[in-house]
Amino acid sequence: MKNTVVLISLGGTIASIPDSSGRAVAGALSGKALMEQLNIHSSGPVEVVTLYQKASNxxxxxxxxxxxxxxxxxSQREEVAGLVVSQGTDTLEDTAYFLDTSLMLPNTAVVVTGAQRVPYVPGSDAGPNLxxxxxxxxxxQARGAGTLVVFNEEVHAASTVRKTSSYQLNGFGSPGIGPVGFVDGDEVRLFKQLQxxxxxxxxxxxxxVxxxxxxVGASxxxxxxAVASGAEGLVIDAIGRGHVPPDWVEPLGAVMKSGVPVAIASSxxxxNLAEVYEYPGCLAEMVALGALKTSHLNARKARLRLMLALSCDMPVDQSLFS
Structure with missing residues (x-):
């Protein structure tokens, strides 16, 4: 019977204890200690694995x-219905997208969460989020839906979620797209699934990478x-529809000519990126030189996907982001 959830604890704010300085020590709690401190109960079995006890940086x-x-x-265990990864919020979207773009688990839910407030202060979101x-x-309904981020009673797709606040409880959102579902008490409602x-x-x-x-004026x-010191790929966090300063064109062309792939994302x-302008440094000029458009992915997520492609020697072309 598929009824077991496994919590994989990585640390972060959600697993913090107070230091004598009054500041938080992120990741000090093991997964087991975290579950006990937050008094987490579930309708089904929950197993706990402490993989790391780290701050997310x-x-x-x-x-x-x-x-x-x-x-x-x-995921290969028959009784495991889903996995929860808890970690610090600063790199939570990176972890979520890495899992989303490197795993295809049709029979297992994968959920990532964390907390904006440490678990020992009033009004902490650690317990509710977990x-x-x-x-x-x-x-x-979450099985096979890709990696999901659950935060502040919302469910977001890993490909679109962003950390939108450094401290507020509604710290994550999918700008312009919105959540793919909600948690309302005991009810879980997923109403859409992104491609x-x-x-x-x-x-x-x-x-x-x-x-x-x-x-303005970036050198x-x-x-x-970056390339001289060992980068095997570059992601340009470009402006607007995918543009760079005019004096970047020649060195970018040289980088691509040397065999280092360059992907363009929008900040x-x-x-979407679009080749709708014609002037020095425009996206059309970059694409003509061989740059790859990352479509809806931001730079951090495009970087992870490019790293994955380079790691297994698959062809790195526009189909990577299409």
Missing amino acids: SITTDDLLQLRALCLEL RDAIKVAGAS RLSAITPGTQLPR DIMPVA PALLEA TFLG
């Missing part, structure tokens, strides 16, 4: 690969320095 790409392997292993995540992970890109099975290591942010020297919250 310390999570590495090797950690993500190990997490994926564990999720894959647990309870809701376990409910969603146990819901049959997903194909899953990529990673190699043994994720290669380095750097994000280059565009801003193209950063591009050359805006909403809207």
Whole structure:
């Protein structure tokens, strides 16, 4: 009977204890201690695995690969209905999208959650978010829906969710898209499912891919320095519809000519890239040189997908983001 949810605890604010300084020590609680402190109960069995006890800024790409392997292993157990990953919120969307774009689990729900407030203060969202995540992970409608982020009684798709506040309880949203579902007490309601890109099975290591942010007067020297120091791919966090400063064109062309793939993302919250302008540094010019458009993905998520593709030597072309 598929009725078991497994909590995989990685640490973060949700698993914090207070320090003598008055500041929080993120990830100090094990998953078991977290469940006990929050007094979490569920209608079905919940198992707990403490994979890491880290602040989210310390999570590495090797950690993500190990997490994926564990999720894959647990999903093969007949009784496991869903998996909940709890971690710090700063890189929560990265973890969620990595799992979404590297796993295809038609019979297992995958849910990621965390907290904006430490579990020991009044009004903490740690308990409510974890309870809701376990409910969603146990819901049959969540199986095969891709990785979901449960936060503040909302359910979001991993491909569109963003951390939208550094401290407020409604810390996550999907700008312009909205949630794919809600949790209302004991009721889990998923009312839409977004189209997903194909899953990529990673190699043994994720290669380095750097994000280059565009801003007024930003130097193209950063591009050359990134490649010279070992970056095997670049994601340009471009402005508007996918544009860069005119003096970036030549060095970007040289980077691509050397065999290093370049993907273009938009730094805006909403809207596709589009080749609708014709001037130096426009998207059309970049595409003509061989740059890849990342469609609706932001730079952090496009970076993960490019890393996955490079790790397993699959062709890196426009189909990667289509």
